Structures are given as C-alpha cells and as structure tokens.
Amino acid sequence: MAPIQLGSDQEQTGCLSSFFSSCSRTPKQELNEKFVYSAIDPMEQLPAYQDIAQAMDKLDVKCDSELEHIIESAINDIDAELRSISLDLHAHPETGMKEVHAHQVLTDYLESKGFKVTRHAYGMETSFMAEYSRGSGRRVGVCAEYDGLPGLGQGCGHNLIAISGLATAIGIKAAIESGKASGKVVLFGTPAEELSIGKIRLVAKRAFQDNVDVCVMLHPTSYDHQYAAFIAVHDVHVEFFGSPSHASAAPWKGVNALDALVQTWNGISMMRQQLLPTDRVHGIVTDGGQAPNVIPEHTSAFFFIRTTKHTQAPRLQKKMEACFEAAALATGCKVKYTWREIGITKDVVQNQVMADTYAAHMEKYGIKFPSEEEQIRAGGGSTDMGNVSYEMPCIHPAYGIHTTASNHTIEFTAAAKTLAAHKDTIRATKCLAATGVEVLLNEEYYNRVQQQFKENLAQ
Structure with missing residues (x-):
C-alpha cells in the first residue's frame, strides 16, 4: 500500500491507500498472475451475485430516459462552475478539521442553488448540511469530502469528491423540482475523512439516521468498481x-x-x-x-x-x-x-441493489466492471463511510480518472486536477444521482434495498 502520511499533529488513519495502491496496476493481469490480498475472510461465502442480478431484472425501474435527461441537463448546466470549484479546492488544500476555505466555498455555492444550508453542523467547525425537499417521500443522503493530505494536497482526489457531492445533490434536486419525484435530498459535508473522524462523529450524533433513508457517495481512483471493498x-x-x-x-x-x-x-x-x-x-x-x-x-x-x-x-x-x-x-x-478514543472505523457494507443500479447506468457510457470477486480481492483500504453503512443502505463506488497512479501519491494529486478526471467525475456523478432518484421513485426498489441491507448485516 502507499505509505501513510502523518502530519506533526495528525494521525493518518483514513482513506483508501492500500485499496488504491492495488488498483493502480492493470487489474485483470494482476489478479490472474499472482495472489492478490482478499478482503473477504476465506471462511466466508461471497454474496449471491446471481440472485441479486435476477432480482434486479424483475424490478420495474422508474428512473426513465426523461428523468435521466433532467438529471444530466442539471449537471451539465453547472459543469463549468463545478470545474472552477474543483480547481479552487485543489489549489488550496486543507487538512482534516481545518477545511475553512472549502467549507465557505461549498456552503456558499449550495445556498446560491436553493438549498437550506446548516453551517458548522453537529458541533464541527467545518461540517455542513444542505437540504432540499418537496412533498412527502423518501430521503436520499449524499456525502462530500474535501480534506487534503499533509505534504500531498489533494492526493486522494477529495476536490473531485466535493464536486461530485454537489452535482449529485443538484441532480436529485432537479428531479424533485420537475414534479416527477418527491422527497428529500441531503448533502452532508463530512470533514477529516483522512483522519476517519467526520462521519463517525456524525453517526454518533445521529445526523444520518435522523435525516436520510439511504446514503451514497463516490471516490476517484485508477479504475471502476461498484463493489469497492473497504475493511x-x-x-x-x-x-x-x-x-x-x-x-x-x-x-x-x-x-x-x-x-x-x-x-x-x-x-x-x-x-x-x-x-x-x-x-x-x-x-x-x-x-x-x-x-x-x-x-x-x-x-x-x-x-x-x-x-x-x-x-x-x-x-x-x-x-x-x-x-x-x-x-x-x-x-x-x-x-x-x-x-483510538473515537472508536473503530468499520468496513463498508456495499448495498448490492444500489451498486448494480449505479453500474447499469455506467455501462450505458461504455464502462465495464470486473467481476464481483475480482473487485473484492482488490480491497484493503478503509474509510469512515463504513460506519454510515452499518446504519443504513449505502454505496461507495470507485471510479477511474484516467490514471495508473495510486491514490496518496504526487502523481494522483496531479491527475486529480486534469480535465479528463473532471469529465470522469461528471459522468459517474450522473449515474449516482440517477441511482438516488430511483430510491425516491420506486417503493418496490426501495424495499429491495432495505431487504438487502438487512441481509448484509445478518451475515
């Protein structure tokens, strides 16, 4: 794995360095030619992927081409603004719990887009919540991260995660505003992911549990995994x-x-x-x-x-x-x-139903995914999104940004500001937003999501 960078006053417990280090090589060749660390206990069985796929085929998907167009248009309309914000955060990296500039930029932008914004949420100076609702219905949460790494800046691409969070929330908001969906979208600004602090504190204060029914986010890396394994x-x-x-x-x-x-x-x-x-x-x-x-x-x-x-x-x-x-x-x-006083950073329980929906949308753009087993074998990193995933259905897919570099490296820092990485982020974000809208639209689908969540926790 990539070496963990420690600041003089910070402990680097978070993020995905070992997972992304393994992902920086050509995946199929690596997996076929030699042993690759498996994040699955050899005594455990892999999830029943075929059962999940068959169940997905039977679902009546409600997020049709018209709604997809609404989401895409809303995100395309702010493409240049998102690019500007991403480059700003990349040029002004801040370490965990010190993301003052990022907090200001992101909350001001969300307020300008019609969200109800709560700054310094739940007692953390650089956390926030941004909400939009219309009518009754289910509630979709989205996470944004924006802290950098000591000595590397945005070496894990959190500038891209930040704009992905913005765009996902705005895409879902557009679907609600169209009248074709009802419910609520909440964007959580979660500081200090690299220290595994922000989401764990928010979980402890029931920020997610009291406000949303599911939660989604994305993470940039060197290639695409909808079942990205985090331990x-x-x-x-x-x-x-x-x-x-x-x-x-x-x-x-x-x-x-x-x-x-x-x-x-x-x-x-x-x-x-x-x-x-x-x-x-x-x-x-x-x-x-x-x-x-x-x-x-x-x-x-x-x-x-x-x-x-x-x-x-x-x-x-x-x-x-x-x-x-x-x-x-x-x-x-x-x-x-x-x-560690704050407690353990838990493994991520990926909700296969939502993960498959995300992958189906990505495949429309020509993106191909390795098998579930291959993806899980490449695991080994950790993130505080795991603690959220034990409270409600979550997905945390990884998406490629046209680089072979491992996260937490100088090379990945450079890749995270390229136009290609921005375009990759926008594409994946549209697919994530469409997945979130499906939760709002489709009761049968939501029930399947919840059933899968319960089955995962029972394993």
Whole structure:
C-alpha cells in the first residue's frame, strides 16, 4: 500500500491507500498472475451475485430516459462552475478539521442553488448540511469530502469528491423540482475523512439516521468498481516506561524501555504467523530513546490493525495487548496503551441493489466492471463511510480518472486536477444521482434495498 502520511499533529488513519495502491496496476493481469490480498475472510461465502442480478431484472425501474435527461441537463448546466470549484479546492488544500476555505466555498455555492444550508453542523467547525425537499417521500443522503493530505494536497482526489457531492445533490434536486419525484435530498459535508473522524462523529450524533433513508457517495481512483471493498481499521498508541542509566558505566541500574519496544515488535512479527490471511498489523516507532549512551526510560509506537469485518477486531486487539503486556513483564517496564478514543472505523457494507443500479447506468457510457470477486480481492483500504453503512443502505463506488497512479501519491494529486478526471467525475456523478432518484421513485426498489441491507448485516 502507499505509505501513510502523518502530519506533526495528525494521525493518518483514513482513506483508501492500500485499496488504491492495488488498483493502480492493470487489474485483470494482476489478479490472474499472482495472489492478490482478499478482503473477504476465506471462511466466508461471497454474496449471491446471481440472485441479486435476477432480482434486479424483475424490478420495474422508474428512473426513465426523461428523468435521466433532467438529471444530466442539471449537471451539465453547472459543469463549468463545478470545474472552477474543483480547481479552487485543489489549489488550496486543507487538512482534516481545518477545511475553512472549502467549507465557505461549498456552503456558499449550495445556498446560491436553493438549498437550506446548516453551517458548522453537529458541533464541527467545518461540517455542513444542505437540504432540499418537496412533498412527502423518501430521503436520499449524499456525502462530500474535501480534506487534503499533509505534504500531498489533494492526493486522494477529495476536490473531485466535493464536486461530485454537489452535482449529485443538484441532480436529485432537479428531479424533485420537475414534479416527477418527491422527497428529500441531503448533502452532508463530512470533514477529516483522512483522519476517519467526520462521519463517525456524525453517526454518533445521529445526523444520518435522523435525516436520510439511504446514503451514497463516490471516490476517484485508477479504475471502476461498484463493489469497492473497504475493511475495518483500528489504531493503538503504546508506551513503555523504564529507568535511565549510563549505558556503559552502569547499564545494570537501568530498565530499558527500548528493549520492551523491541520485544513488542518481535512479538507482533511472530503473531502474524497465526493471523488470518486477511488480517493486517502495521506500525511505526514514534520514540526510540534520546541518546545511545543513555538507557531509554521511555519509548512509544503507533500501530494499525485491520480486519475484514469490524466485529473481528476484538480478537486482534487482545493479541496485540498480550504482546504489549508480555514485553513489559519480560523487561520490567510499565506499559500504557490507548486504543483510538473515537472508536473503530468499520468496513463498508456495499448495498448490492444500489451498486448494480449505479453500474447499469455506467455501462450505458461504455464502462465495464470486473467481476464481483475480482473487485473484492482488490480491497484493503478503509474509510469512515463504513460506519454510515452499518446504519443504513449505502454505496461507495470507485471510479477511474484516467490514471495508473495510486491514490496518496504526487502523481494522483496531479491527475486529480486534469480535465479528463473532471469529465470522469461528471459522468459517474450522473449515474449516482440517477441511482438516488430511483430510491425516491420506486417503493418496490426501495424495499429491495432495505431487504438487502438487512441481509448484509445478518451475515
């Protein structure tokens, strides 16, 4: 996976770097020629794709060509404005919870387009909600992200995610305004995705649960996946406390905190032999001592753990804690470990019914998707959209932007401002908006979406 970039005051827990690193190569060749990490527990069965496809064929799709034209026209009309906003956000990147400029630009624009805007929503300075409703009916949520990466700027294309959110909401709003659909669309401005904060806090405050029935968003990468697989991630800080002494004159008087850290590192390395192939543990040393001639009295490290499902994480947490405690016992040090206070970033539960609808619209533009199994095998990154997906039906498709570069790289930062990437975003956004409108129009379809959501959670 691409290396995780850490700012001096921020922890880089979010986004999709390992998933997109795998996606930066030619997918079919990579998958056929050698083993590719699978985000599916080998003990679990893949979803019944054929059953889903057959159920989709039986549905009476209501978002017809006339409504598709309304959505496309509404988005085409603001194409130049969206391009300008995207380039502005790309030129002025801001890290998580500091997206002041982006917050101002996006909320001002939405207000000018007739949305009811709530700035600084739910106690976060750079979050917002933008709502439009007409008549009674179902409620579709859309997520926008706009934070950048330390040292890379928009290295994950959040400038494109931001305008995709704007355009999706405006496309759905146009369908409602036409009188052919009724209900509500809500755009959530979700800060600090790269830190896995924004959506988790919004879920904790019931922002999604109390306002929408489904939620959708897109993410740019190197190619197209409607079932993009994102796994759970948790993180832990560990510290060891010993006693300093002169490392040459009186080493026997010291208690070496670095020994405890090395023991931990070795313990984790041996532990990996007994982990599931889908488990991941990776970390860095954040304090290894101050001087080579002083027995270190303090050391620290920072680790991520990842599991296919968030429910599997406690199993791995216990193993990690045993490594910490054993190292402390063996060296005579004291140990302190702290799991992430905000809680785990959950895996994304993609709603196959909505994902297939999105893919069907994309196929009208000539976009071809790998098989579901191939897509899932390429998984491995994480996003706080996962926490939303456990509260309601969600989709988080990945779409290609004419680059072979991995996300979280300088090359992807450059690709995210190209005209080709903009056009790719507009195309995918039209398909996402049409998927959202289907939820508003079609009760049978919505019931199938909800049924699939319940079935997914029961697995």
